[in-house]
Amino acid sequence: MDKVRITLLVDNQAAMPGLQTEHGLSFWIQRDADTVLFDTGASGAWAANAQTLGLPTDTIQHLVLSHGHRDHTGGIPEALQASPEARIYMHPKTLMPRYSLHPGMGPRPLGLPSASWKALTPYSDALRWSTAPMRLARDMGITGPILRRHPQESSSGPFFLDPEGRQTDPLEDDQALWIQTPEGLVIVLGCAHAGVANTLDHIREITGESRIRAVIGGIHLAKADQERLEFTAERIREAGVQEVQACHCTGESVALSMGYGWMRAGGSWET
Ligand SMILES: [Fe+2]
Ligand SMILES: [Fe+2]
Numbered sequence: 001m002d003k004v005r006i007t008l009l010v011d012n013q014a015a016m017p018g019l020q021t022e023h024g025l026s027f028w029i030q031r032d033a034d035t036v037l038f039d040t041g042a043s044g045a046w047a048a049n050a051q052t053l054g055l056p057t058d059t060i061q062h063l064v065l066s067h068g069h070r071d072h073t074g075g076i077p078e079a080l081q082a083s084p085e086a087r088i089y090m091h092p093k094t095l096m097p098r099y100s101l102h103p104g105m106g107p108r109p110l111g112l113p114s115a116s117w118k119a120l121t122p123y124s125d126a127l128r129w130s131t132a133p134m135r136l137a138r139d140m141g142i143t144g145p146i147l148r149r150h151p152q153e154s155s156s157g158p159f160f161l162d163p164e165g166r167q168t169d170p171l172e173d174d175q176a177l178w179i180q181t182p183e184g185l186v187i188v189l190g191c192a193h194a195g196v197a198n199t200l201d202h203i204r205e206i207t208g209e210s211r212i213r214a215v216i217g218g219i220h221l222a223k224a225d226q227e228r229l230e231f232t233a234e235r236i237r238e239a240g241v242q243e244v245q246a247c248h249c250t251g252e253s254v255a256l257s258m259g260y261g262w263m264r265a266g267g268s269w270e271t
Pocket of ligand 2: 025071072190
């Protein structure tokens, strides 16, 4: 039977000594012979950690970018250097300039770093643009843009397309990965800027599978208000999600208060 193993390569915290940490997210996903690198963190730290963990970085078949924020796209050069044959999946808006604006601070560029742009340029003809749901392999796919059914779920931050803060960034490029297993769907999130409830509904619709074995990744709740937290918790409960393993932008105390597991770099989940 197919085995799924998902390892958190890099994050703000590590589960063991000897691993680099950073504000960034990267997952190594192994499903039998299929190897996926889902996001690349903010730098090449994911590759150093993969080596420390004994994972063969030259065997990546699919490089999936959940969205363009630089804490997910900064390690693209190392990914393409290690596995130049990897297929690259991203939404065209992953490439857009974007900014965050916090009160009292100047605009902070949040888009794809220039070194990642440069590394992708020779592959421009080979990119697979995920403007719709796509399959990576048997029983495994990505969502493409996620329908925003629940207005309660915003993109969760002071995100803009211009440094003046005139145009809100709806993070249209945000996408998630799903794997169909005998026990239901395993869903991997980057930051879930589209909202986790929207993401679950979308994946259930495109796969026709209603059972959800696990949701793993960032849910972007660290700064959410009580109303949003309650809405999200309720939707996850109603969806019958068996297990949530959160990390990154979810916020550790929020995740634990909601009864979810908390993953650190080096940690793995498998079924
Ligand atoms: Fe993000
Ligand atoms: Fe992030």
